[in-house]
Amino acid sequence: MSTQLTSGAIKVLYDDNKDSPLYRDPVVQIINIKAVAVAGGTRYRVILSDGIHFMQAMLAASHTSIVEDQSLKRNSIICLKESVCNILQNRKILIVLNIEVVASDVESKIGAPVTLEGSTATSKPADIPQTPTPSKPASSFASSSGANMQLEASLTSIKNLNPYQSRWTIKARITQKSPIKTWHNARGDGKLFSVNFLDQSGEIKATAFNDQVDRLYNMLEEGKVYYISKARVTMAKKQFSTLNNEYELGLENGTEIEACGAESSIPQMVYSFVKIADIGKREKGDNVDIIGVLQNDLGTSEIIAKASGKPMKKRELTFVDDSNMSIRLTLWDADAESFDAPTGSVVAFKGARVGDFNGRTLSLGGSGSHKVNPDSPEAQRLQKWYAEKGASANFESFSSEMGSVTGESLATPRIKLQQVREENLGVGKPAYFSFRGTVVFVKSENPAYPGCPTCKKKVLMEENGWRCEKCQKTYPTPDYKYILTCSVEDSTSQIFLNGFDDIGLTLLNMDANRLIALKDSDSAAATLVFTKALYKTYNFKVRAKEEVYNDTSRIKYQALEATPIDFIKESKDMVESIEKLLA
Ligand SMILES: [Zn+2]
Secondary structure, X not given: OOOOOOOOHHHHHHOOOOOOHHHOOOEEEEEEEEEEEEOXXXXXXXXXXXXXXXXXXXXXXXXXXXXXXXXXOOOOEEEEEEEEEEEEOOEEEEEEEEEEEEEOOOOOOOOOOEEOOOOOOOOOOOOOOOOOOOOOOOHHHHOOOOOOHHHHOOEOOHHHOOOOOOOOEEEEEEEEEOOOEEEEEOOEEEEEEEEEEEEOOEEEEEEEEOHHHHHHOOOOOOOOEEEEEOOEEEEOOHHHOOOOOOEXXXXXXXXXXXEEOOOOOOOOOOOOEXXXXXXXXXXXXXXXXXXXXXXXXXXXXXXEOOOOOOEEEEEEXXXXXXXXXXXXXXXXXXHHHHOOOOOOOEEEEEEEEEEOOOOOEEEEEEEEEEEEOOOOHHHHHHHXXXXXXXXXXXXXXXXXXXXXXXXOOOOOOEXXXXXXXXXXOOOOXXXXXXXXXXXXXXXXXXXXXXXXXXXXXXXXEEOOEEEEOOOOEEEOOOEEEEOEEEEEEOOOOEEEEEEOHHHHHHHHOOOHHHHHHHHHHOHHHXXXXXXXXOOOEEEEEEEEEEEEEOOEEEEEEEEEEEEEOOHHHHHHHHHHHHXXXXX
């Protein structure tokens, strides 16, 4: 048996000693495995060994299938990718959330492991009922200020909540409490509010409706710690939540909530900050936490919301960080009006939503929050960085428009294509550049897609027309929009550019609907439209972005603008740069 177990890992996991190098990805052996019936299915209780010690563990529901198909069995060796140490009925039990099977078929137990239970006292047999004498993470046992011993003994962590287990108690701090929202529709009136609960393991959103709003709204206070049990665990409605949790809680009539006194073991707020430069790698609609220095505040303005037709207040802010990028962030309504921080302040945002308007932007919705000058090492570090370097640095932005808004120089330098290739622009994070180039080829197959006349999304031909899934409507004719691919050269190199409708219009000088009709009626005339587009020169503004297809990555170049050459302006620019050279 060549596989080595991580000696000493079980002790580290038992003590919840996250600082130990053995805590990360230890390799352990399953020396016993037992099915346990729980509401909604079967779970497996196992004993994990590192060859020296063993401890009890419970496999998360997601592992049930690999036990049932025999990929995981007694004596299998696994790598623990993610686990949490919990206390259940006075015993420590490791909840195993994520594993990799290292060796499935192993003949026998490795070493002669002994139990850790009771090891803090003199080592007594594990089956004698014990008074709780856990070693490390249960400081809550000792500091009994306001702690309910009975509830403490049965605590589950938020990360381990699932719909299959009904008997649990969490101890958590309310990091955010929403105002009461009301609705009126055909089915009646109603009201709701929600809170976010936080413990060391994670966060979960909880919502109360109608009667429960009356019962709980005044009782639950932001910042305070509570014991919560008998709430319903359901799948999270991700569109209404910014938290990273598959589940959420419904606070119901039978839900028990008890305030817990001063409790410092529960963190105030947990952020997982993303550098501004890395927001380029996030998808539209993702939620991120960022911390940045406020560089610009354009104040509040009023817009009419497209969806509701109602006026909304908004405030546009620009933030920078030490990844040397800036990003625009929008606050709405109450947040927009109450935001009050001088430029140069460090602000932390929880749950800001990524948008792709002009590259990348952020928007703080109703379930996000912010804190000005938070008391954290990260904030101090950024403040110091800003004072020493940041205040005088130049920041790249995700879009040219944003650059002009904030008075920065445009982030799209005019360069040569050879430079685009040599500098691998777009690798790692999107890059924007401009160049002057000549169109040498335009792909004539599928130059346009049938779009929805209302929302521009692609529509599909059906029996009785063109169907838009987004609008849930069928239209007699689609509105064709260009998605053009063309090859463009300058004096140094060549690239393939993709362009949407406005680029197609500029290059082909014809509306996409007319061109598609022409292709059907007179293909020679349509071919001529493509031929005529060749050997014309434009100033292009391009976004270079790395995209991964089937595990290979390549850079995609999207033409954002194609401007015919203004010879007078170009000449003036040239004269200017010559004069600069001579000066
Ligand atoms: Zn549509």
